[in-house]
Amino acid sequence: GNARTFRHNFRLAVFLSFVAGLVNICGVLALGVLTTNVTGHFAYFAEDVTKRNEFYGAWFLLYIIAFLSGAFVSGLLTEFSIYRQRRAQHNASIFLEILTLSVMGIYGDQILLAGFDKRLLACFLLFTMGLQNSLVSKISNFTLRTTHLTGLFTDLGIELSQLFFYRKPSELKKLSNSIFLRLGIVAFFFSGCVIGGFLFIAIKFRVLLLAAFVMILAFIYDNMLLGIYKLRKNLSANQ
Numbered sequence: 001g002n003a004r005t006f007r008h009n010f011r012l013a014v015f016l017s018f019v020a021g022l023v024n025i026c027g028v029l030a031l032g033v034l035t036t037n038v039t040g041h042f043a044y045f046a047e048d049v050t051k052r053n054e055f056y057g058a059w060f061l062l063y064i065i066a067f068l069s070g071a072f073v074s075g076l077l078t079e080f081s082i083y084r085q086r087r088a089q090h091n092a093s094i095f096l097e098i099l100t101l102s103v104m105g106i107y108g109d110q111i112l113l114a115g116f117d118k119r120l121l122a123c124f125l126l127f128t129m130g131l132q133n134s135l136v137s138k139i140s141n142f143t144l145r146t147t148h149l150t151g152l153f154t155d156l157g158i159e160l161s162q163l164f165f166y167r168k169p170s171e172l173k174k175l176s177n178s179i180f181l182r183l184g185i186v187a188f189f190f191s192g193c194v195i196g197g198f199l200f201i202a203i204k205f206r207v208l209l210l211a212a213f214v215m216i217l218a219f220i221y222d223n224m225l226l227g228i229y230k231l232r233k234n235l236s237a238n239q
Contacts, residue, residue, distance in 0.1 A: 014138060017186075080092075
């Protein structure tokens with residue numbers, strides 16, 4: 001909520017951008033599909049439609065729907081928690097992402113060996129990243145995105161140009177924090193891709209168990225932070 005600070009957003013961003021990097025490289029190496037965004041899938045879908053390859057084009061449409069479905073489910077779970085006035089409104093979405101990553105980490109290799117279509121597994125990962133993108137957007141009041149970098153680099157370019165014009169200490173501090181935050185997301189997304197790439201060579205889909213573990217850490221941190229905030233709020237109200 002409004003009590004979020006730069007430090008809260010930074011910690012959230014580096015946790016989840018690292019997870020997105022792991023998922024992204026896993027999708028590319030194992031399935032040959034980008035699984036953290038849908039921008040390119042629109043182009044491929046349009047290409048197949050113009051070439052009248054409707055069957056293959058339908059898969060790219062399915063990728064887009066899978067990502068959208070993840071975002072929809074995350075939003076639905078969050079809004080339901082808000083409606084029920086639950087203490088931790090994002091827990092259900094975080095837990096669902098941990099569950100999907102764990103399932104893929106444990107059974108992904110076996111599913112592929114059994115002859116399961118790679119494109120359906122890609123849909124599963126796209127659903128998970130849609131879930132995460134919606135989750136982090138909602139938590140950060142729509143200031144953060146961690147599953148793709150296109151918009152982030154746009155914002156970073158704008159803010160770097162503003163350094164030549166904004167000179168007041170308060171403006172510079174705000175700009176510096178925002179630039180540092182975006183650079184942190186880039187660094188941890190890239191780190192997730194590189195580390196995930198090396199680990200995938202050795203352990204295949206089990207690299208997603210690392211992503212699930214990082215999400216568990218984020219889950220614990222989020223609930224500890226919320227508990228501390230509620231405690232301080234209650235102490236202030238009683239004084």
